[in-house]
Amino acid sequence: MEINIQKRVLEANETQADINRRFFRDNNVFVLNMMSSPGSGKTQTLCRTLSQLMPGIRVGVLVGDVCTTNDAERLEVTGAKVSQINTDQFGGDCHLAANLIFDFAKPLGCDELDLLIVENIGNLVCPAEFDIGEDARAVVLSVTEGEDKPLKYPLMFQVADVAILNKTDLLPYLDFDARLAVENMKKVHPHMPVFEMSAMTGDGFEPWIDWLKLKVFEKTGR
Numbered sequence: 767m768e769i770n771i772q773k774r775v776l777e778a779n780e781t782q783a784d785i786n787r788r789f790f791r792d793n794n795v796f797v798l799n800m801m802s803s804p805g806s807g808k809t810q811t812l813c814r815t816l817s818q819l820m821p822g823i824r825v826g827v828l829v830g831d832v833c834t835t836n837d838a839e840r841l842e843v844t845g846a847k848v849s850q851i852n853t854d855q856f857g858g859d860c861h862l863a864a865n866l867i868f869d870f871a872k873p874l875g876c877d878e879l880d881l882l883i884v885e886n887i888g889n890l891v892c893p894a895e896f897d898i899g900e901d902a903r904a905v906v907l908s909v910t911e912g913e914d915k916p917l918k919y920p921l922m923f924q925v926a927d928v929a930i931l932n933k934t935d936l937l938p939y940l941d942f943d944a945r946l947a948v949e950n951m952k953k954v955h956p957h958m959p960v961f962e963m964s965a966m967t968g969d970g971f972e973p974w975i976d977w978l979k980l981k982v983f984e985k986t987g988r
Contacts, residue, residue: 786864786871787899789868794880794986796881797901798978800883800884801922804889808906809837812841813841817844825882826849826871826874827847827849828867828871828882830853831888832852849871849873860887862886867899881978904927907929907931907932910940914950916951924954926955928977929958929960932963935966959977
């Protein structure tokens with residue numbers, strides 16, 4: 767019974783994801799689904815990303831959390847359009863489903879955006895299973911998490927189009943093998959670009975920004 771229920775949930779999500787995809791295509795907006803475990807530095811990465819993209823690229827952000835508006839408040843300071851999605855009212859889901867993305871994206875004004883970033887709920891399992899109609903998926907892994915995470919949670923890295931190895935400024939103080947972490951990512955997704963950087967200091971940030979700009983320009987023609 768549990769398997770059948772899960773199958774129906776995923777099928778319903780896929781149907782809504784296709785609706786989302788058409789909606790985003792009609793509005794000519796590139797959608798990035800950004801995923802990670804809690805504490806990877808995803809919000810700090812987005813804050814620095816927005817500061818380097820705007821105002822040349824019009825950006826909106828949907829922020830997913832079980833509770834609180836802490837991350838949305840940090841991102842609003844950048845001047846981007848930001849909307850908070852809290853899942854505690856929906857049972858505390860550990861991922862953002864396609865129907866929630868549609869409900870919150872429409873009033874954000876996608877016709878006035880070039881890029882919509884979805885900061886998914888911190889979790890290396892559930893978000894990877896749910897298509898939200900995005901154009902690309904990014905996964906953030908920090909050097910405080912362990913080199914084996916891509917092997918322990920392979921689906922997250924298999925479905926990602928790009929990976930970020932974050933908090934490299936902490937490498938001198940940790941027993942962490944960055945080379946091994948990247949190697950493990952490549953084991954589960956051989957051709958995926960991996961950007962090693964520090965969202966705190968900005969070191970190594972440029973290749974990530976170049977990749978994202980290229981994706982946005984390819985879809986929007988701007």
